[in-house]
Amino acid sequence: MRMKKFINDPKHLVEELLDGLVLAFPEKVRLAGGNIVARTVPKSSDKVRLVTLGGSGHEPGLSGFVGEGMLDCSVAGGIFAAPGAPGCIEAIRSACAGGSSALLIVLNHAGDVLSANITMEAALREGCKVKMVLTHEDISSGPNPEERRGLVGFLPVYKVAGAAAEQGASLDACLEIALRMERNMRTLAVAVRTATHPSTGQPIFELGDDEMEIGMGQHGEAGTGRGKLKTADETAEIMLNMLLDDLCVTAGEDLLVILNGAGATTLMELLILFRRVAHILKARKIRLVRSAVGEFITTQEQAGFQLLIARMDPELVKLWDAPANTPFFVKP
Amino acid sequence: MNERIGKAEIAHMFAEAAKSLRSQHERLSELDSVAGDGDHGTTMLRVAEQLEHAVDPSSSKNLQSILRDTGWSVMGVDGGASSAILGTFFAGMADAVMGEDSMDGHELAAAFEAGLRAVSRQTKAQPGDKTMMDALVPAVNALRLADSASKTIPDAVEEAASAARSGAGSTKDLVARYGRSKFLGEKTRGYPDPGATSIALLFSGFSAALATERKS
Numbered sequence: 001m002r003m004k005k006f007i008n009d010p011k012h013l014v015e016e017l018l019d020g021l022v023l024a025f026p027e028k029v030r031l032a033g034g035n036i037v038a039r040t041v042p043k044s045s046d047k048v049r050l051v052t053l054g055g056s057g058h059e060p061g062l063s064g065f066v067g068e069g070m071l072d073c074s075v076a077g078g079i080f081a082a083p084g085a086p087g088c089i090e091a092i093r094s095a096c097a098g099g100s101s102a103l104l105i106v107l108n109h110a111g112d113v114l115s116a117n118i119t120m121e122a123a124l125r126e127g128c129k130v131k132m133v134l135t136h137e138d139i140s141s142g143p144n145p146e147e148r149r150g151l152v153g154f155l156p157v158y159k160v161a162g163a164a165a166e167q168g169a170s171l172d173a174c175l176e177i178a179l180r181m182e183r184n185m186r187t188l189a190v191a192v193r194t195a196t197h198p199s200t201g202q203p204i205f206e207l208g209d210d211e212m213e214i215g216m217g218q219h220g221e222a223g224t225g226r227g228k229l230k231t232a233d234e235t236a237e238i239m240l241n242m243l244l245d246d247l248c249v250t251a252g253e254d255l256l257v258i259l260n261g262a263g264a265t266t267l268m269e270l271l272i273l274f275r276r277v278a279h280i281l282k283a284r285k286i287r288l289v290r291s292a293v294g295e296f297i298t299t300q301e302q303a304g305f306q307l308l309i310a311r312m313d314p315e316l317v318k319l320w321d322a323p324a325n326t327p328f329f330v331k332p
Numbered sequence: 333m334n335e336r337i338g339k340a341e342i343a344h345m346f347a348e349a350a351k352s353l354r355s356q357h358e359r360l361s362e363l364d365s366v367a368g369d370g371d372h373g374t375t376m377l378r379v380a381e382q383l384e385h386a387v388d389p390s391s392s393k394n395l396q397s398i399l400r401d402t403g404w405s406v407m408g409v410d411g412g413a414s415s416a417i418l419g420t421f422f423a424g425m426a427d428a429v430m431g432e433d434s435m436d437g438h439e440l441a442a443a444f445e446a447g448l449r450a451v452s453r454q455t456k457a458q459p460g461d462k463t464m465m466d467a468l469v470p471a472v473n474a475l476r477l478a479d480s481a482s483k484t485i486p487d488a489v490e491e492a493a494s495a496a497r498s499g500a501g502s503t504k505d506l507v508a509r510y511g512r513s514k515f516l517g518e519k520t521r522g523y524p525d526p527g528a529t530s531i532a533l534l535f536s537g538f539s540a541a542l543a544t545e546r547k548s
Contacts, residue, residue, distance in 0.1 A: 035410065055412065077410045077412065078371075078375070078409075078410045078411055078412070079369075080371070080412075081371065081375065081411050081412035082410070082412045082413065082416065083410045084407040084408040084410045084411070084415060084416060084419065085404075085407045085408075085416065085419075086404055086405075086408040110412075110413045110510070110511040111412030111413035111414075111416060111511075114413050114416040114417065114420075114454055114455065115416050117454055118407065118416065118420065118454060197369050197370055197371065199371055199374060200361065200365070200369075200370045200371055202365055202370050204369050204370070219368075219369055
């Protein structure tokens with residue numbers, strides 16, 4: 001099947017999409033070098049800066065969350081490919097300029113982690129005050145946290161650590177908040193239809209017309225198993241139960257639920273799915289204290305979704321509720 | 333017979349490596365589409381571009397700076413793990429002790445070993461995991477062995493290239509255990525790893541650059 005996308009020269013996808021982002025939200029974000037998206041109005045230098053890095057083609061992730069209350073800076077890589085260390089070092093260097101310190105938030109994917117580790121080594125050698133947190137909450141990639149991928153869980157981590165930084169928390173305090181959020185969240189993804197790689201025009205994986213795959217990663221990495229397509233209620237129930245078991249959630253606990261569309265799953269479907277999630281939680285006497293439904297990280301026109309649950313304490317809820325003003329996540 | 337290689341030879345080695353990667357970039361993308369997102373060849377084209385511009389013969393940079401700068405410019409192509417690993421390898425070579433303008437066989441072998449050590453600091457992947465390491469580790473070992481056996485530099489580099497090619501070939505029967513493709517398990521069997529194939533192309537280019545000297 002021929003690729004049908006509104007693009008120009010595939011060589012310039014990243015450059016053009018970042019241009020579009022800063023032109024659409026000039027009061028929030030600007031380009032600081034080729035592939036670095038920074039805040040238009042930087043926060044004061046006594047506050048901790050949040051930096052992230054990751055491949056492109058997943059919009060609005062990750063650069064769409066640069067702005068007040070969340071990220072200070074995002075380094076965008078190629079399509080589905082990590083940015084190289086030189087750009088990341090540049091970003092950390094400018095984040096730490098003038099005596100500031102920085103928290104680097106990285107989603108656990110091989111290329112991203114490689115660039116991040118090279119960056120940390122060089123930045124620390126230069127004397128930058130920087131710490132790193134890795135998000136790895138995808139329960140389909142095995143029981144070992146080191147093996148688990150980072151999916152939409154970056155969103156609550158950016159949000160709570162960003163709010164803490166905005167309120168003047170120290171680097172160690174921001175790191176503690178980020179780690180607390182990270183340890184208390186779990187995500188599971190499902191795919192029902194493949195996406196086209198916008199550079200090559202080829203599908204990134206094959207999936208039968210009547211199939212779905214629970215546990216598939218952001219790039220079509222195989223999951224725990226393929227099966228026949230199920231209804232929204234059945235799918236939500238299977239996935240939610242797996243997540244609740246993995247996080248060992250018991251009655252009376254407070255949860256944040258995020259339902260993230262992969263790109264081609266409609267908001268109608270997401271809402272129908274969410275309904276079932278909320279019903280099950282109620283039946284199990286688990287409190288749904290906060291929620292978000294929408295597209296936060298996508299894979300082109302892949303159909304499917306990611307379901308995230310996170311155990312919340314009063315401080316995390318407060319930080320989740322704090323103001324944010326980024327291109328694709330706003331809290332008044 | 334040349335006992336040392338200088339900037340001119342390094343430039344030639346990088347240029348031939350770039351040519352070798354360019355000639356196979358479509359196949360690299362094809363291999364990558366089995367287990368990855370099918371863009372490995374495109375990444376390697378961008379790496380090739382960096383290698384072609386790596387050495388400016390008129391510049392006064394010493395060998396170490398040339399290797400370090402080449403490494404960082406390769407890391408800068410934003411091509412995910414493959415360009416990060418390759419860039420780390422070249423930048424790591426600069427950590428070895430070597431002459432200002434030229435290296436002998438021992439220094440070349442030591443530089444390749446330093447490159448491999450730098451890569452090993454960044455990845456836990458081992459030969460057998462179906463990654464670049466399946467070609468890189470045997471290539472560096474072969475170069476060291478050939479140097480210990482007092483082979484000439486061109487012969488030693490050809491032995492490294494040959495080891496890289498058989499290492500890359502051996503990945504065909506392996507199942508990916510590292511990186512993004514590990515999640516595909518059995519589906520990756522039957523196809524050589526694109527990263528390891530790139531390493532073999534790189535070393536074949538190095539060897540081709542020195543081939544004229546081997547014949548003479």
